[in-house]
Amino acid sequence: MTRPGGVWHNWGRSAQVRPQRVEFPATVAAVRRCVQAAAARGLRVKAVGAGHSFSEIAAAPGVLVDLSDLRGLVSVDRERGRVRLRAGTRLHSIPRLLAPYGLAMPNLGDIDRQTIAGAVSTGTHGTGDRFGGIATQVVAATLVTADGEVLTVDDDENPELLPAVALGLGALGILVDITLQCVPAFVLRAVERPEPLDAVVEALPRRHANVDHFEFYWFPHTEMALTKTNTRLPESAPRQRLSAPARWVDDTLLANGLYRVTCAAGLAAPPLVPGINRLATRLTGDREYTDESHAVFTQRRTVRFREMEYAVPLDRLSAAFGDLRALIADRGWRLSFPIEVRTAAADGLWLSTASGRDSGYIAVHRYWREDPAEYFDAVEQVMLRHEGRPHWGKMHGLDAAQLRQRYPRFAEFIALRDRLDPTRMFHNAYLDRVMGG
Numbered sequence: 467m468t469r470p471g472g473v474w475h476n477w478g479r480s481a482q483v484r485p486q487r488v489e490f491p492a493t494v495a496a497v498r499r500c501v502q503a504a505a506a507r508g509l510r511v512k513a514v515g516a517g518h519s520f521s522e523i524a525a526a527p528g529v530l531v532d533l534s535d536l537r538g539l540v541s542v543d544r545e546r547g548r549v550r551l552r553a554g555t556r557l558h559s560i561p562r563l564l565a566p567y568g569l570a571m572p573n574l575g576d577i578d579r580q581t582i583a584g585a586v587s588t589g590t591h592g593t594g595d596r597f598g599g600i601a602t603q604v605v606a607a608t609l610v611t612a613d614g615e616v617l618t619v620d621d622d623e624n625p626e627l628l629p630a631v632a633l634g635l636g637a638l639g640i641l642v643d644i645t646l647q648c649v650p651a652f653v654l655r656a657v658e659r660p661e662p663l664d665a666v667v668e669a670l671p672r673r674h675a676n677v678d679h680f681e682f683y684w685f686p687h688t689e690m691a692l693t694k695t696n697t698r699l700p701e702s703a704p705r706q707r708l709s710a711p712a713r714w715v716d717d718t719l720l721a722n723g724l725y726r727v728t729c730a731a732g733l734a735a736p737p738l739v740p741g742i743n744r745l746a747t748r749l750t751g752d753r754e755y756t757d758e759s760h761a762v763f764t765q766r767r768t769v770r771f772r773e774m775e776y777a778v779p780l781d782r783l784s785a786a787f788g789d790l791r792a793l794i795a796d797r798g799w800r801l802s803f804p805i806e807v808r809t810a811a812a813d814g815l816w817l818s819t820a821s822g823r824d825s826g827y828i829a830v831h832r833y834w835r836e837d838p839a840e841y842f843d844a845v846e847q848v849m850l851r852h853e854g855r856p857h858w859g860k861m862h863g864l865d866a867a868q869l870r871q872r873y874p875r876f877a878e879f880i881a882l883r884d885r886l887d888p889t890r891m892f893h894n895a896y897l898d899r900v901m902g903g
């Protein structure tokens with residue numbers, strides 16, 4: 467996404483910047499030199515991952531540090547099932563790195579294009595009442611801090627910093643490696659069905675509590691939900707993979723292809739959107755298969771969009787979704803992208819959207835050529851009434867004063883940021899807004 471001297475933009479084309487310098491360090495020593503050289507020139511520094519955040523969190527107007535060359539496996543602790551990975555490792559490379567050790571990441575989000583550092587730094591999550599986001603898998607990390615020094619956070623050194631460093635928004639330093647707690651490799655039995663929306667919402671607490679991983683998509687202007695239920699099975703369970711042509715028809719032709727058609731209709735002829743959404747729910751999402759966990763958790767997203775996602779307390783999920791449905795019915799918008807509903811277990815990370823509470827997630831999307839402001843602003847107001855916390859990597863309008871109210875450990879995080887980065891070396895406009903400068 468970046469070329470020296472060129473314009474960097476994120477995947478969703480909602481953020482762009484022309485950095486003053488771009489660096490590609492391949493070693494920890496080179497990362498330290500980048501930070502020290504930037505400090506000497508009075509420039510700010512920002513590590514970027516895959517640019518898959520929709521917010522402007524990764525914009526680097528000063529020195530953009532691209533860690534594409536700092537990737538791969540550092541070491542494996544076979545006994546404890548822990549792997550130490552360089553920070554720029556892409557999620558899609560990790561299954562191959564773990565395979566020789568019979569290990570897997572316990573949970574993943576919808577895609578695997580992100581870097582491990584970017585994913586954990588913004589609180590990337592999947593779904594499942596008993597599973598936390600990817601940052602909850604972090605058991606140790608190494609950072610280069612603003613003074614160019616190396617800070618180790620593990621069981622022996624600075625363990626009290628782990629709940630901040632594991633999900634640090636890029637504000638505490640440049641992560642150079644991350645150690646993940648893995649689980650034995652497993653397979654997932656996937657059942658994907660179109661179902662009547664009212665029945666799904668009515669049974670929602672039971673639906674997500676009784677299975678390993680449950681989520682549903684709702685195409686606005688339809689009465690149907692596409693449900694996804696994944697059950698964990700031992701690696702020895704027989705696979706019933708989708709054939710390559712079947713996967714292509716379902717995921718590329720029908721799913722992504724239909725999004726392309728609805729998005730085009732949304733721009734050219736909005737009245738067609740409800741009909742196409744009804745067609746989409748009839749044609750997609752009716753299949754069963756069993757495959758390696760990462761192949762089931764993640765898909766490809768070929769149609770570009772922008773996204774906002776809020777976490778609400780789990781017991782408010784149905785009510786928040788009901789209010790969102792009422793809002794859409796009220797406003798007369800024509801929305802081509804589905805709304806996604808997921809869950810996560812409470813965790814102890816200071817800035818996690820699930821910090822201290824079991825959480826339900828509601829994500830809204832808009833085709834990248836459409837202005838999302840009116841829709842996202844109105845949805846945000848609904849989510850705030852339900853004690854919502856915005857995803858750090860997705861679009862939202864909150865500032866530090868509002869976020870402070872929503873995170874019990876916010877002040878502690880700010881105090882640590884003040885200690886580790888007193889000159890705001892790692893800040894950009896987004897972090898100034900959400901951390902208060």
Ligand SMILES: Cc1cc2nc3c(=O)[nH]c(=O)nc-3n(C[C@H](O)[C@H](O)[C@H](O)COP(=O)(O)OP(=O)(O)OC[C@H]3O[C@@H](n4cnc5c(N)ncnc54)[C@H](O)[C@@H]3O)c2cc1C
Nearest residue numbers: 515516517518519575576580581583584590591636641859
């Ligand atoms: C199509 C699509 C699907 C998505 N699906 C999901 C989903 O299912 N669930 C979900 O929760 N999110 C999802 N996201 C959001 C995405 O996972 C996050 O925004 C994630 O941060 C992107 O990782 P990245 O590598 O692109 O990081 P970037 O966006 O490049 O960077 C994000 C932040 O991480 C920091 N950072 C990156 N590397 C380092 C480092 N080495 N040290 C310190 N800080 C660093 C950056 O400075 C920045 O602050 C999706 C995004 C897209 C575009």
